[in-house]
Amino acid sequence: MTLRGLVRFLYGLMVLVGLLAAGPAAAQQAGDTLSVDCPAPRVLEMCVELDARRAIDPDAGPLTFRWTMGDGTQLTGPTVQHCYQRRASYTIQLDVIEEATGEVRTAEKLIPVDFTKEIVLNFRAVDTVRVGQPVTFDALDSQLPLCQNVVVLWDFRDGYVTNGRLVQHAFRRPGRYAVRMSLRGNGPDACPSSHCVSRIVQVIP
Known part of the structure; x- marks a missing residue:
């Protein structure tokens, strides 16, 4: 039996994209950062x-599976x-x-x-x-792949708003601020009008 017959197809490929936060983000009207929960x-x-x-x-005998992952990593094993x-x-x-024979079936x-087709709603801050x-x-990793002209909007919940993927802000009063970041874009029907997420920033004296 040839090696081509030994490995007919790869079974059970799963691309696991783990969602570590619950539920999809809420859709907003353009420019609105107040009326929905983020x-x-x-x-x-x-x-x-x-x-x-x-x-x-x-019946084929021992086989070695060698995986080249595309980012410089190489792994071996059936799983x-x-x-x-x-x-x-x-x-x-x-x-x-x-x-047994050393025969190699390349590719x-x-x-x-x-991973560029997934909606990503995330930002980093202390x-x-x-x-x-x-x-x-920092919202550099966030994306709406189906949208064009995507704009990143920030509402710091202290009366100050701005836009941009990488911004700075200084809070003027102590408190607990649920900072909101939303992506807004336009495009075909599959493009959501906007998505919003929030992260708590604790400001101390």
Whole structure:
């Protein structure tokens, strides 16, 4: 039996995108940061789990599965897991080696993985800050892939609003502020008008 017959297909590829916050974000009307509740940011894990066990012919003898993950990482085994650090498109290559003969089947399977198509609603900031201390708010990873002309809007809940993917703000009074970040874009019908998330910043004297 040839190695092509040993591994007919890759079974059970799962692209796991972990939502670490509950529920989808609420849609808003353009420019509105007040009328809807904004949930916590949705943090997406860019991880894949790959399983080739059901593609193995038990009569074929020992096989080595070599996975090239597309980001410089190489893993071996019939099942592997991997998390990516950068939001991008990758092609995973599976090479299969028949251990008895050393025969290598290069690119037995090519698996495209694209993390650029997911809606990402997240921003980074410190949890606690002092009055008057500048705070950086970073929404560089957020995206609405189906939208055009996406604008990032900020409402710091202290009377100050601004826009931009990377901004700074200094709170003038102590308190607990549910800072809101919303993405607004336009495009085809599948493009949501806006999405909003919030994160608590505690301001101390």
